[in-house]
Amino acid sequence: xxxxxxxxxxxxxxxxxxxxxxxxxxxxxxxxxxxxxxxxxxxxxxxxxxxxxxxxxxxxxxxxxxxxxxxxxxxxxxxxxxxxxxxxxxxxxxxxxxxxxxxxxxxxxxxxxxxxxxxxxxxxxxxxxxxxxxxxxxxxxxxxxxxxx
Numbered sequence: 753x754x755x756x757x758x759x760x761x762x763x764x765x766x767x768x769x770x771x772x773x774x775x776x777x778x779x780x781x782x783x784x785x786x787x788x789x790x791x792x793x794x795x796x797x798x799x800x801x802x803x804x805x806x807x808x809x810x811x812x813x814x815x816x817x818x819x820x821x822x823x824x825x826x827x828x829x830x831x832x833x834x835x836x837x838x839x840x841x842x843x844x845x846x847x848x849x850x851x852x853x854x855x856x857x858x859x860x861x862x863x864x865x866x867x868x869x870x871x872x873x874x875x876x877x878x879x880x881x882x883x884x885x886x887x888x889x890x891x892x893x894x895x896x897x898x899x900x901x
Contacts (some may be wrong), residue, residue: 754785754788757779757781757785757786758785758786760779761775761776761779761786763780764778764779772786788867795829795832795836798821798826798832798836799836799840800827800832801821801824801826802817802821802836802837802840802842803842805817805821806837806842810844810845811844811845811846813841814830814833814834814837815830815833816828817833817837818833818834821833
């Protein structure tokens with residue numbers, strides 16, 4: 753459609769001998785439409801560079817790869833990089849969930865229960881400064897307490 757309009761403006765200018773501005777105004781066309789030149793987008797080299805960097809740096813996403821492309825000299829914005837990334841079906845590998853450790857990063861043991869009360873089986877140990885109180889159960893109704901010093 754734009755080519756038809758350009759042709760009409762050129763033909764009217766040649767026949768009537770009017771200026772470009774007046775002809776465009778009469779036909780209701782913006783002058784920028786008349787002067788627009790289509791540039792074919794050759795993204796093949798960009799695609800190859802993006803795929804090469806994605807393979808070389810496996811854990812990098814499209815943002816970091818876009819930065820690397822700009823460092824290499826490509827004039828490209830993040831939207832184009834993301835669009836090509838999606839079209840090529842590139843994805844980051846899935847991260848594995850880290851297993852929780854029972855030790856601290858300083859290699860010291862972390863207790864899950866406080867030191868004052870440690871339960872083992874049916875008896876509970878209560879520690880105080882210098883003494884350990886061990887309750888022993890003989891029956892449900894009575895309880896004996898043994899103190900170790």
